Amino acid sequence: MAHPKTERTLVIVKPDGIQRALIGEIMQRYERTGLKLVALKMLVPTESMIEAHYLLDSNWKKNVGGKAIASYMKKGETPPSSDPIEVANLVVARLKKYMTSGPVIAMVWEGAHAVELVRKITGGTEPRSAGIGTIRGDFVLDSYQMADSDDRAIRNLIHASGTIPEAEMEIPHWFTHGEVVNYHVPHEAILYDVDMKNILG
Ligand code: ADP
Ligand code: MG
Numbered sequence: 575m576a577h578p579k580t581e582r583t584l585v586i587v588k589p590d591g592i593q594r595a596l597i598g599e600i601m602q603r604y605e606r607t608g609l610k611l612v613a614l615k616m617l618v619p620t621e622s623m624i625e626a627h628y629l630l631d632s633n634w635k636k637n638v639g640g641k642a643i644a645s646y647m648k649k650g651e652t653p654p655s656s657d658p659i660e661v662a663n664l665v666v667a668r669l670k671k672y673m674t675s676g677p678v679i680a681m682v683w684e685g686a687h688a689v690e691l692v693r694k695i696t697g698g699t700e701p702r703s704a705g706i707g708t709i710r711g712d713f714v715l716d717s718y719q720m721a722d723s724d725d726r727a728i729r730n731l732i733h734a735s736g737t738i739p740e741a742e743m744e745i746p747h748w749f750t751h752g753e754v755v756n757y758h759v760p761h762e763a764i765l766y767d768v769d770m771k772n773i774l775g
Contacts (some may be wrong), residue, residue, distance in 0.1 A: 579766050581688040582612065582754075584744040585696075586733035589676035590714070596731060597679060600709055603695050604683050608765045613682035613745075613754040621670040623747075628666055630743040631736075635662035645700060645718050654722050665727065672727035680748045686766070689734075689741050696734045704730075 587600055605611065619627075628634055639658025642665070646653040655661050683692055697708025700718055704711035710730045721728045735741035745754065764770060 578686040579762070580684065581686065581738065581741075582682050582684045582745060583688040583692045583735045583741045584733070584748060585681050585683060585692060585735075586748075587679040587681075588673060588729070588731055588733060589678055590672075590729045591731040592677055592679065594713070594731070596709075596713055599713070600732060601681075603709060604692060607685075607691055607695070608761060609683045609685040609688055609691065610759055610762070611681055612684045612756070613749045614679065615681075615749070615753070616677050616679050618677050619673050621674055624670050624673040625666060627744065627747055628669060630747060631740050635659050635666075638662045638665050641699060642718055645703070651719070668721070668725065668727040672729070682745055682749060682754055689736075689738050692734045693736065696732050699730060700728060701730050 585600075585604065587597055591597065591600060601611070636658050639661035642661050643653045643656065643658060653661065654664070685691075695709060697704035697710035699710075700716070701710045701714040702717035702719075706712070709732060714729060714731055716729045718728065735744050763772065
């Protein structure tokens with residue numbers, strides 16, 4: 575098994591994140607944990623890139639629809655449809671519009687538990703219910719309810735890979751092999767070396 579410190583995850587600052595001038599804030603939150611930025615680019619995605627990105631995982635439709643329906647039920651509200659796939663198809667169409675509305679920044683972060691840590695720092699899909707202290711919880715206020723009544727995607731500033739297999743499919747979708755850089759930073763010695771024997775010389 576590869577050492578956990580080599581785990582990588584994809585993050586995308588979505589168009590609203592750039593418009594809200596949150597690029598630095600977002601990157602700082604990942605960087606300060608010790609995770610290392612190994613790839614970065616700004617681009618305006620095409621609709622086909624976005625559709626392909628969200629359909630990389632064959633279970634995504636079922637999950638995204640299920641999550642939306644569960645959120646409505648929890649609040650005692652009625653979802654727009656009781657069929658998760660129907661909800662997901664709506665979401666894909668909305669995401670194509672949202673994610674192509676302006677530039678995004680795609681990046682790859684590397685380090686121990688990168689996927690899980692980045693999701694924890696990012697927070698849950700719906701900013702309304704995302705935890706306090708998470709990026710989505712702290713910096714934006716959108717909800718399933720508002721997104722549905724305006725027929726648009728939930729604006730939640732960031733995409734972050736949900737699982738290691740998802741990250742492994744998503745990274746090559748956004749970056750060529752050569753665009754992801756292998757390099758070291760000195761603090762890796764403190765994070766990962768078995769004994770910290772170089773401190774006292
Ligand atoms: P996450 O980004 O937290 O992994 P998902 O993969 O489930 O969430 O969904 C992808 C993106 O689609 C979300 O970040 C959000 O922008 C949008 N989205 C998800 N569900 C809905 C919904 N029911 N209505 C509108 N937009 C949605
Ligand atoms: Mg997801």
